[in-house]
Amino acid sequence: MTHVTTTPSSDGTPVEGAAPATLARVRGSRAARWTWGQLGLLLVLAVIVLFTVPNPSLAIGMLIYGLWAAGLNLLVGYGGLVSFGHALPFAWGGYAAGLVLLHVSTSVWLALLVAVASMALLSTLVGAVCLRRTEVYFSMLTLAFAQLGFFIALQWDSVTGGDDGLAGIPVPTLGLGTGIELNALRDPLTFFLFTGVVVLVTFAGLILFTESPMGRVLQAIRENEERARGCGYNTRLVQLVTFVLAGTVAGLAGGLFAMLNNFVGLQPYWLLSGVVLIMVILGGRSSLFGPVLGAVVYLVLESTLSRYYASWQLIVGAIFMVCVLAFPQGLWGLVTQTVPGLFRRRRSAG
Amino acid sequence: MDQLVSQLLLGLVSGALLVLLALGLNLIFGLLEFINFSHGALYMVGAYVASYLAAATGSIWLALLVVPIVMLLVGAGLERTIIRPMYGRDQVDALLLTFGLTYVLIEGIRMIAGSGGRRVRAPELLDFQVPLGIGRPIPAYLLFVVLVVALVVGGLWLFLQRTDVGLVVRAGIRDHVMIRALGVRFDRYRTLVFAIGVAVAGIAGVLTGPITGVYPEMGADILILAFVVVVVGGMGSFWGAVAAGLLIGVLVSLTTLYASVYAGIVPFVLMILVMTFRPRGLLGAT
Amino acid sequence: MRVTAALVASAALLVSACGGTVAGGGGGGGGASDEPLRVGVITGLTGAYVQLGEEQRAGAELAVQALDGMAGDRPIELIVRDDQLKPDVALREAQALVQEEQVDFLTGCVSAATTLAVNQIASQAGVPYLGTCQTEQLNRPPNYDPEVTYHLAPTPSQAIKAGSPFICGQLGQRVFLLMPDYAFGHEQETAYKNAIPQQSGCSVVGTAYFPLGTTDFNPYIPTIEGSGADALVFGGAGRDQVSFLRQAEQFGLTDRIRTFISIEDLTFDEELGFDLIDGTWAMAAFYWNVDDPGVQEYVEAFRTEYGRPPGGYGVYLWNALHLIAQGVEEGADSPEAFSEFMSGREVSLAQGEMTVRECDHQALAPVYILEGLSAEEAADRGGDPQFGLRAVVETVPGTEEYAPTCEEVQTEFQRAG
Numbered sequence A: 001m002t003h004v005t006t007t008p009s010s011d012g013t014p015v016e017g018a019a020p021a022t023l024a025r026v027r028g029s030r031a032a033r034w035t036w037g038q039l040g041l042l043l044v045l046a047v048i049v050l051f052t053v054p055n056p057s058l059a060i061g062m063l064i065y066g067l068w069a070a071g072l073n074l075l076v077g078y079g080g081l082v083s084f085g086h087a088l089p090f091a092w093g094g095y096a097a098g099l100v101l102l103h104v105s106t107s108v109w110l111a112l113l114v115a116v117a118s119m120a121l122l123s124t125l126v127g128a129v130c131l132r133r134t135e136v137y138f139s140m141l142t143l144a145f146a147q148l149g150f151f152i153a154l155q156w157d158s159v160t161g162g163d164d165g166l167a168g169i170p171v172p173t174l175g176l177g178t179g180i181e182l183n184a185l186r187d188p189l190t191f192f193l194f195t196g197v198v199v200l201v202t203f204a205g206l207i208l209f210t211e212s213p214m215g216r217v218l219q220a221i222r223e224n225e226e227r228a229r230g231c232g233y234n235t236r237l238v239q240l241v242t243f244v245l246a247g248t249v250a251g252l253a254g255g256l257f258a259m260l261n262n263f264v265g266l267q268p269y270w271l272l273s274g275v276v277l278i279m280v281i282l283g284g285r286s287s288l289f290g291p292v293l294g295a296v297v298y299l300v301l302e303s304t305l306s307r308y309y310a311s312w313q314l315i316v317g318a319i320f321m322v323c324v325l326a327f328p329q330g331l332w333g334l335v336t337q338t339v340p341g342l343f344r345r346r347r348s349a350g
Numbered sequence B: 001m002d003q004l005v006s007q008l009l010l011g012l013v014s015g016a017l018l019v020l021l022a023l024g025l026n027l028i029f030g031l032l033e034f035i036n037f038s039h040g041a042l043y044m045v046g047a048y049v050a051s052y053l054a055a056a057t058g059s060i061w062l063a064l065l066v067v068p069i070v071m072l073l074v075g076a077g078l079e080r081t082i083i084r085p086m087y088g089r090d091q092v093d094a095l096l097l098t099f100g101l102t103y104v105l106i107e108g109i110r111m112i113a114g115s116g117g118r119r120v121r122a123p124e125l126l127d128f129q130v131p132l133g134i135g136r137p138i139p140a141y142l143l144f145v146v147l148v149v150a151l152v153v154g155g156l157w158l159f160l161q162r163t164d165v166g167l168v169v170r171a172g173i174r175d176h177v178m179i180r181a182l183g184v185r186f187d188r189y190r191t192l193v194f195a196i197g198v199a200v201a202g203i204a205g206v207l208t209g210p211i212t213g214v215y216p217e218m219g220a221d222i223l224i225l226a227f228v229v230v231v232v233g234g235m236g237s238f239w240g241a242v243a244a245g246l247l248i249g250v251l252v253s254l255t256t257l258y259a260s261v262y263a264g265i266v267p268f269v270l271m272i273l274v275m276t277f278r279p280r281g282l283l284g285a286t
Numbered sequence C: 001m002r003v004t005a006a007l008v009a010s011a012a013l014l015v016s017a018c019g020g021t022v023a024g025g026g027g028g029g030g031g032a033s034d035e036p037l038r039v040g041v042i043t044g045l046t047g048a049y050v051q052l053g054e055e056q057r058a059g060a061e062l063a064v065q066a067l068d069g070m071a072g073d074r075p076i077e078l079i080v081r082d083d084q085l086k087p088d089v090a091l092r093e094a095q096a097l098v099q100e101e102q103v104d105f106l107t108g109c110v111s112a113a114t115t116l117a118v119n120q121i122a123s124q125a126g127v128p129y130l131g132t133c134q135t136e137q138l139n140r141p142p143n144y145d146p147e148v149t150y151h152l153a154p155t156p157s158q159a160i161k162a163g164s165p166f167i168c169g170q171l172g173q174r175v176f177l178l179m180p181d182y183a184f185g186h187e188q189e190t191a192y193k194n195a196i197p198q199q200s201g202c203s204v205v206g207t208a209y210f211p212l213g214t215t216d217f218n219p220y221i222p223t224i225e226g227s228g229a230d231a232l233v234f235g236g237a238g239r240d241q242v243s244f245l246r247q248a249e250q251f252g253l254t255d256r257i258r259t260f261i262s263i264e265d266l267t268f269d270e271e272l273g274f275d276l277i278d279g280t281w282a283m284a285a286f287y288w289n290v291d292d293p294g295v296q297e298y299v300e301a302f303r304t305e306y307g308r309p310p311g312g313y314g315v316y317l318w319n320a321l322h323l324i325a326q327g328v329e330e331g332a333d334s335p336e337a338f339s340e341f342m343s344g345r346e347v348s349l350a351q352g353e354m355t356v357r358e359c360d361h362q363a364l365a366p367v368y369i370l371e372g373l374s375a376e377e378a379a380d381r382g383g384d385p386q387f388g389l390r391a392v393v394e395t396v397p398g399t400e401e402y403a404p405t406c407e408e409v410q411t412e413f414q415r416a417g
Helices: A020-029 A037-052 A056-078 A087-104 A108-130 A135-155 A188-211 A213-223 A225-230 A235-261 A273-283 A289-308 A312-326 A330-349 B002-032 B039-057 B061-086 B091-113 B140-162 B164-174 B176-181 B186-212 B218-233 B238-262 B266-277 C002-017 C050-066 C087-099 C112-125 C156-171 C183-198 C220-226 C238-250 C266-272 C293-306 C314-329 C335-342 C375-380 C406-416
Strands: C037-043 C074-082 C105-107 C129-131 C149-151 C174-180 C203-210 C231-234 C258-261 C280-284 C345-349 C352-356 C367-372 C390-396
Touching: A037 A056, A037 A188, A037 A289, A056 A188, A056 A213, A056 A235, A056 A273, A056 A289, A056 C087, A087 A108, A087 A135, A087 A235, A087 A273, A108 A135, A108 A235, A108 B266, A135 B091, A135 B218, A135 B266, A188 A213, A188 A235, A213 A225, A213 A235, A225 A235, A235 C087, A273 A289, A273 A312, A273 A330, A273 B091, A289 A312, A289 A330, A289 C074, A312 B061, A312 B091, B002 B039, B002 B140, B002 B164, B002 B186, B002 B218, B002 B238, B002 C220, B039 B061, B039 B091, B039 B186, B039 B218, B061 B091, B061 B186, B091 B218, B140 B164, B140 B186, B140 B238, B164 B176, B164 B186, B176 B186, B186 C238, B218 B238, B218 B266, B238 B266, B238 C203, B238 C220, C037 C050, C037 C087, C037 C314, C050 C074, C050 C266, C050 C293, C050 C314, C074 C087, C074 C314, C087 C105, C087 C112, C105 C112, C105 C314, C112 C129, C112 C149, C129 C314, C156 C183, C156 C231, C156 C258, C156 C280, C156 C367, C156 C390, C174 C183, C174 C220, C183 C203, C203 C220, C220 C238, C231 C238, C238 C258, C238 C266, C293 C314, C293 C345, C314 C335, C314 C345
Parallel strands: C037 C074, C037 C105, C105 C129, C129 C149, C174 C203, C174 C231, C231 C258, C258 C280
Antiparallel strands: C280 C367, C345 C352, C367 C390
């Protein structure tokens, strides 16, 4: 086998907006416009969700999935590393938080801390193996690890509840002398606001990372790993840090999801690797906000289409393929590319 | 002892079907440099085509001839329309595209044929048991499956080693920039290899029908296993895929005998071990 | 930043335009005496068990038809939602049914995990929930809520206690268990290992598990044959049954070892192909050719509508709707009154004679032992050679004898606090 980096097409057909890499470069040139603006966009989206989505669980789910997808995009969009097993950290976080709430304490902070810390540790180990190879090897290794995790969760039923999962996870408390309970059913607004704050803070952290020197190196590795290595960067280390970060964010999201449902189990936790990837590609992998938008759009599609059309996944699959083929930059990429153009045109006309 | 022998033989049968899928996956990866995530779904489509043909003609004999041809055309069609635009782009884009294709194929089949499975009978001609002298007698159909797999593997090997086309394909797997520089119309070979890979998956689908029945999600689990086989055997290694497929079949079968609970996990543990200690696979080029 | 400004403006517009959302919230059920009676049905309409889900929908719809759409003087309104077999979706949909649709009752489910999710919402909202999938957990702590939880399907242990005397008495004394490796299989294994040694001379000689989604059962066959068993109990459902029986038949296993299917359903039989049923035995909580007026009323309604007899999953919904309608007709339209109506209720519906006992709201209904026939044999015995390839060889009535006693249940509740 020869080296694994992509060789340039010699068909002489440089496709328009070909690789996401090209797009990222274009976007990078006016990055100042959207880096921190993304945080504002997220806030606006959260407010829209808060006031329009009729179902509280769905609305809170949108935030959680959005966070999870944004974290995954560190790997997919910024690192060029497609994980097919991102359900592993999500489920791990869910089980960790659920077990803490069940057996140790009902403090939301402790549960989330354990979920995040244990996931960081696990991600380091899994990442060390998965990142021995990049590209497709990486994708399939992550898939294998997720499968392995699924089997362990299924078999170790004294801890995980096996196929039944962990039901009846107690309602977490916020502590800090407030006595506030995070009960998604009785008081969805508090839960939504809490989740919203956690998601915004984490999202800000993600932006900080992508703008940090290490985040830049990560993107450089995606563009050309050998050159980045040639510049003296430890490319594996950068990728590993990213992997751990993405895993930790997923662990956090999983923990929140466990609190939302008061339940953790094989279904749906282990089956979502594909769904979260669809969210990322649908929303657009050239930004952190895109995947959040993708998550919201996907869940809107799921909750409306599935009510009228049993084969709704056919439509989702088809939209996904069109996205990959024609709009590799996804929905948000489409908006950022076309909308400013419209404004500019109007301005020049007026 | 008898039981152990039976278990080994049955492991080889399971492994043989894995080998077919893994070979197609491996060949496509070798030349086209992406993992065809829809390989399992295409195998499923092949099985469905076979189930309809078998229902119409009463046996799978005709399906064994027709399905590879149908799937060859399907493969060529897919490569020409949606895979081709992916070549100039990032490797992961092709992976993602075929991932989306999997959704479309599975849901499409659900829409056409319903969610319930379809049954396919083994040919009546093969409806008997073969006493092997040691261990339990084995159904003739399972031996037939092994025979067909051996023929397909042998045929593919001869095709790659003995024909001019095979020569170009092998050279392309080594270094396709050089091949193109020599003026070879490389895109035709890519179409051909993708089509062959899909056709081989189709044959596996036909053979599986009478063993497990045919249903929309049948490709999902086996795709992951087939990929494990490719990695364990060594990406791009022909005999690596064959050896790893049989090895995994036998290992799973033996685990079933002694600790059935762990049967599902064995291939993944093996894969992680191989990736840790021999990252290029058992027979992969170093 | 102009785009952001525009988005903020439109968000502000939406804020002023929209009402009941996370920010708004909603109330519980309840309604005046002539308002429609709203019943929420949650079941798997996409995913692996779509046929079972469709059948549940059909069972509910046919019941409403049979009741002329009325519960007393209140018209019945069905609202059917898909849970995709996922607990989080079930939770979401149950929440939507309670808060947006303001349903008075909830029912339905084909998978154990979703039933617990729906029950959780029902308990929080105080809406009665009639669970319909075979699980041990719905009416046990911590899930059981005496105000709202009911379980109309038999639990695995109930059915297995009822079926074990037949296995040991008629099929063989050395039993091998082949079970799916998840909760449903483990629950069955425990129940069989309790029940089988209680039959004189009978024992379990071996157990093997197959993982979720196994299609290749060939490696299990030498293991089974090597155990010296003369009877085999297979605990898998649906596709597992299809794969296993097909491969077992190729080996001639079912000729040598008497095979008993722990959970039968007509939809599985159709996928199996009826040729594989011949010479096996099975157990079910419902079979369409059971000779009982209540059963036949449902079967008739189903055949008229769909041109084929029903499988075993829609019957629970048919029963649930009948029970709800009857309760409401008798004035039990609050959860408390309905609980009083249901406790200890004896009815004869499409599962035959059935009692909903007071201590855990578990329905005690008959279990049928079925023998698989060839088409000719079915016709000879005056049966239906197209669908009726199973003959009822034994009916085990639904009594306390086969369920854990109420004392056992009580101690379990006390232990859980």
